[in-house]
Amino acid sequence: METRVQIVAIVATGALFLVLLELVRRRRLLERYAILWLVCSVALLGLSVWKGLLNDLAHAVGIFYAPSALFVIAFAFVLVLLLHFSVAVSRLADQNKVLAQRVALLEEQQRAAAKAAPGRFRQPEDEGELREREPAATSPGGYE
Amino acid sequence: MISERACLAVVPAYNEAATIGGVIDSLREHAPAFDVVVIDDGSTDATCREGLNRGARVLRHPFNLGIGGAVQSGFKFALENGYDYLVQVDADGQHDPCEIPKLVDAMEEHPDVDVICGSRFLADLRYVGPVSRRAGIHLFAFILSRIVRQKITDPTSGFRLYNRRAISLFARDYPHDYPEVEAVLVLHYHRLRMREVSVRMFQRGGGRSSIRSGKSVYYMIKVLLAIFVGLVRAKPVVEPGDEAPVVASHGI
Numbered sequence A: 001m002e003t004r005v006q007i008v009a010i011v012a013t014g015a016l017f018l019v020l021l022e023l024v025r026r027r028r029l030l031e032r033y034a035i036l037w038l039v040c041s042v043a044l045l046g047l048s049v050w051k052g053l054l055n056d057l058a059h060a061v062g063i064f065y066a067p068s069a070l071f072v073i074a075f076a077f078v079l080v081l082l083l084h085f086s087v088a089v090s091r092l093a094d095q096n097k098v099l100a101q102r103v104a105l106l107e108e109q110q111r112a113a114a115k116a117a118p119g120r121f122r123q124p125e126d127e128g129e130l131r132e133r134e135p136a137a138t139s140p141g142g143y144e
Numbered sequence B: 001m002i003s004e005r006a007c008l009a010v011v012p013a014y015n016e017a018a019t020i021g022g023v024i025d026s027l028r029e030h031a032p033a034f035d036v037v038v039i040d041d042g043s044t045d046a047t048c049r050e051g052l053n054r055g056a057r058v059l060r061h062p063f064n065l066g067i068g069g070a071v072q073s074g075f076k077f078a079l080e081n082g083y084d085y086l087v088q089v090d091a092d093g094q095h096d097p098c099e100i101p102k103l104v105d106a107m108e109e110h111p112d113v114d115v116i117c118g119s120r121f122l123a124d125l126r127y128v129g130p131v132s133r134r135a136g137i138h139l140f141a142f143i144l145s146r147i148v149r150q151k152i153t154d155p156t157s158g159f160r161l162y163n164r165r166a167i168s169l170f171a172r173d174y175p176h177d178y179p180e181v182e183a184v185l186v187l188h189y190h191r192l193r194m195r196e197v198s199v200r201m202f203q204r205g206g207g208r209s210s211i212r213s214g215k216s217v218y219y220m221i222k223v224l225l226a227i228f229v230g231l232v233r234a235k236p237v238v239e240p241g242d243e244a245p246v247v248a249s250h251g252i
Helices: A003-025 A031-049 A051-061 A065-118 B017-030 B047-053 B067-081 B099-108 B131-148 B164-172 B179-189 B214-232
Strands: B008-014 B034-040 B059-062 B084-089 B115-119 B160-162 B194-198
Touching: A003 A031, A003 A065, A003 B047, A031 A065, A051 A065, A065 B059, A065 B067, A065 B084, B008 B017, B008 B047, B008 B067, B008 B099, B017 B034, B017 B047, B017 B099, B017 B160, B034 B047, B034 B099, B047 B059, B059 B067, B059 B099, B067 B084, B067 B164, B067 B179, B084 B164, B099 B115, B099 B194, B131 B214, B160 B164, B164 B179, B179 B214
Parallel strands: B008 B034, B008 B084, B034 B059, B115 B194
Antiparallel strands: B084 B160, B115 B160
């Protein structure tokens, strides 16, 4: 593998690794989701540093130009990550549904309680929650 | 009609302010034993206010969840408030509350049956609808009848009466987008029994079907996929004591 390609690969994957660490440190990325990313960046970094391994790997699967093996591996990781996110989104959608249903049930309970003992509970009607959610009329001022 | 049981009519509604009042009034008149709960599935019109004004209880979703989520809220409500029977009635006036006593009678007559489904096609009552929709319904009916080894004529009908067992099953797990067809499968996998009764249905009085023409192809594919995935799914529904269906993490 040509040295320039190797340097670019090392810099890019090294930068990715550092960005990931920083995101986790600042708690912008949950460890749960960071693990897969870290594994991915470490593997790519390892392959770009360790030339022989990449060459052997490329040779074993019949790829003539070793750095393109790096792309194949990176692409595989991207696919796995996307799948991972689809799973995560599905889970969030499920949780979201359960929460919305719970909110609706609680709101109804509260409305019933408020009806049974007026004054002891905040009436949801008081805050205009039962008004239709109409789009707001065009504001006179605007942001000009 | 035995009225000592606690009965609940669930009316899922998404922007049905025009017709919901009539449906509630009709329920009061023809099925007085039933308490009415409207599931306002994130409507942007006066659906919620109409429901409250007519004296129904209203569960109001903070945003639109789709028909599956709406009906499931009804099951949860029925479970938590100890209802024995739940009937689902569409807010667009398609289902005729006059037919509810017929469903209840069928349930009382067959104590081993958990769900009574109102069917448009059981007797030839000349349901007129778009040809494509009728063709789709008959295709689903054919496939489902083979799978559950029982004749199903109207798998997309939402006009159903559920007993306590079915309520607690569906409060735990009810299909998402177009749930009626899949619900038949879920019942089958849990050894719950369903029976059809012939009913009359109206053309919808207003609003729009959750299945619009442009989406009907998507609907067909999605439901067929759901049917075949359901066939191979190892464990369709979580039983009490199992791991929760929605947990913080399944590992990576």
